[in-house]
Amino acid sequence: MKGFVxxxxxxxxxxxxxxxxxxxxxxxxxxxxxxxxxDYNLINGKVVYGVSPMxxxxxxxxxxxxxxxxxxxxxxxxxxxYNRIFDSTCxxxxxxxxxxxxxxxxxxVITNGxxxxxxxxxxxxxxxIPEYITDVQAVSVxxxxxxxxxxxxxxxxxxxxxxxxxxxxxxxxxxxxxxxxIMGLEVYGVSESAIAKGYGAMEIFGRDSIPxxxxxxIVVNPLGASxxxxxxxxxKKMGRMITFGVLTGRNAEIDIAALYTAENSVIGSxxxxxxxLMSLLGIMKNHQIRIPVDSTFNFxxxxxxxxxxxxxxxxxxxxxx
Numbered sequence: 001m002k003g004f005v006x007x008x009x010x011x012x013x014x015x016x017x018x019x020x021x022x023x024x025x026x027x028x029x030x031x032x033x034x035x036x037x038x039d040y041n042l043i044n045g046k047v048v049y050g051v052s053p054m055x056x057x058x059x060x061x062x063x064x065x066x067x068x069x070x071x072x073x074x075x076x077x078x079x080x081x082y083n084r085i086f087d088s089t090c091x092x093x094x095x096x097x098x099x100x101x102x103x104x105x106x107x108x109v110i111t112n113g114x115x116x117x118x119x120x121x122x123x124x125x126x127x128x129i130p131e132y133i134t135d136v137q138a139v140s141v142x143x144x145x146x147x148x149x150x151x152x153x154x155x156x157x158x159x160x161x162x163x164x165x166x167x168x169x170x171x172x173x174x175x176x177x178x179x180x181x182i183m184g185l186e187v188y189g190v191s192e193s194a195i196a197k198g199y200g201a202m203e204i205f206g207r208d209s210i211p212x213x214x215x216x217x218i219v220v221n222p223l224g225a226s227x228x229x230x231x232x233x234x235x236k237k238m239g240r241m242i243t244f245g246v247l248t249g250r251n252a253e254i255d256i257a258a259l260y261t262a263e264n265s266v267i268g269s270x271x272x273x274x275x276x277l278m279s280l281l282g283i284m285k286n287h288q289i290r291i292p293v294d295s296t297f298n299f300x301x302x303x304x305x306x307x308x309x310x311x312x313x314x315x316x317x318x319x320x321x
Contacts, residue, residue: 003116004302007055009045011306019057022112023120027067028079030114032139033299033319034061035309036171037247042109043306048246049109059115060108061143063135064321070123078129080142081114081121082274083107088124099150099271106271115302117321127277132285140175140291140316141280143271148176149280150272151220151242152183159184161217164234166227168204169193171316172244174292176220177201179280182287188216190227195292195314210234218242225249237262244269296320 003019021027041047042058066077073079086093086101093101107113107125129138151172157163163180167173168189173196180187181200189201196204205214207227215236221227222245229252232241243266259266272280283289292315297305299321309317 001117002300003057003112004059005055005057006043009043011043011303014043014303014306016300016302019116021118021120025120025122026070026073026126027118027120028064028081028126029067029118030059030062030064030116030299030321031078032063032135032321033059033114034139034144035305035317035319036061036143037245038106038143039108039113039115040306040309047109048250049106052110053112057112057114057116058108059113060106061139062114062119063129063139063142064114064119066126067118070126073123073126073128078135078138079126080129080138081107081119082125082127082277083113083142084125084271085110096273096275099273115299115319117299127274127281130281130285133281136291136293136316136318137284137289139318140171141277141284144171144316145175145179145280145289146272146277147244147269148172149179149283150276151176151244151269152180152185152218153272153276154267154269155218155220155240155242157183157185157218160186162186162188162215162236163218163220164210164214164216164231165189165201166219166221166231167191167223167245167247168196168199168201169314170222172222173220174199174315175289178289179283182283182289185218188214193314199290215239221245223247225252228252229254232258232264232266235262235264238264240265240267242267242269291316293318 086098226248
């Protein structure tokens with residue numbers, strides 16, 4: 001089988017090699033992958049996590065077809081990979097937070113991932129894809145949609161509340177706005193791109209055209225340092241700011257007095273639990289969630305897909321195996 005290996009960081013260092021199957025669990029033939037910030041940054045040496053092993057095979061957001069039977073998974077099932085490694089024994093796992101496992105990490109970061117034709121995955125990390133979910137939808141669920149959904153859970157989002165999404169034209173923005181709208185929130189977005197329109201928001205603001213008096217119960221900011229301080233100014237009293245990205249930097253200034261005098265909260269969020277994932281699939285059974293696709297590349301053209309990711313694009317960039 002073939003897979004893309006990096007011995008040193010940088011897209012230009014990706015090598016398509018013949019590989020021997022490795023890993024433990026059920027063998028899965030990968031059929032689709034999505035390019036996301038995690039994979040792009042990992043390949044280019046910009047992740048905030050430790051990468052192992054090296055040389056490394058990236059790819060954390062993939063779906064495929066089971067090649068053999070497990071206890072619940074059957075040969076031929078379409079499956080998605082829950083991309084958190086967990087031991088089921090630490091305090092976090094026991095409390096239902098396996099995505100924060102004390103001894104775990106992200107599949108595709110602390111393990112080899114899915115930019116190869118066949119992977120072996122523990123059955124506890126596999127979920128059968130329901131028939132009502134397309135391949136294009138499914139490949140966006142394990143990271144993009146789950147991250148957006150878990151952030152709303154962390155924020156204790158309630159129907160009728162107002163939420164403001166920075167990065168509204170990005171993966172988590174487009175998906176998060178749709179999910180928030182389904183959950184009954186009043187949704188607004190911040191983006192300079194027209195693609196953000198039509199995905200659940202009542203209005204899309206340019207970054208410099210948010211009304212000065214606009215206030216939201218929840219502000220979702222996956223962009224990092226450049227918009228951190230300004231986004232805090234759009235919180236209502238007792239509002240919550242959710243952050244899960246450092247695209248524009250990881251160190252930001254904060255007005256501590258403004259934070260505590262309004263009793264606001266800054267909440268970190270990452271990934272999501274298997275329970276969240278099952279709940280999200282339930283939501284998708286009754287509500288259509290649309291996934292805009294910018295382009296689809298053949299698996300062998302992964303370097304071209306990554307180059308496209310670097311350019312201004314509209315929607316997801318996918319690989320088809």
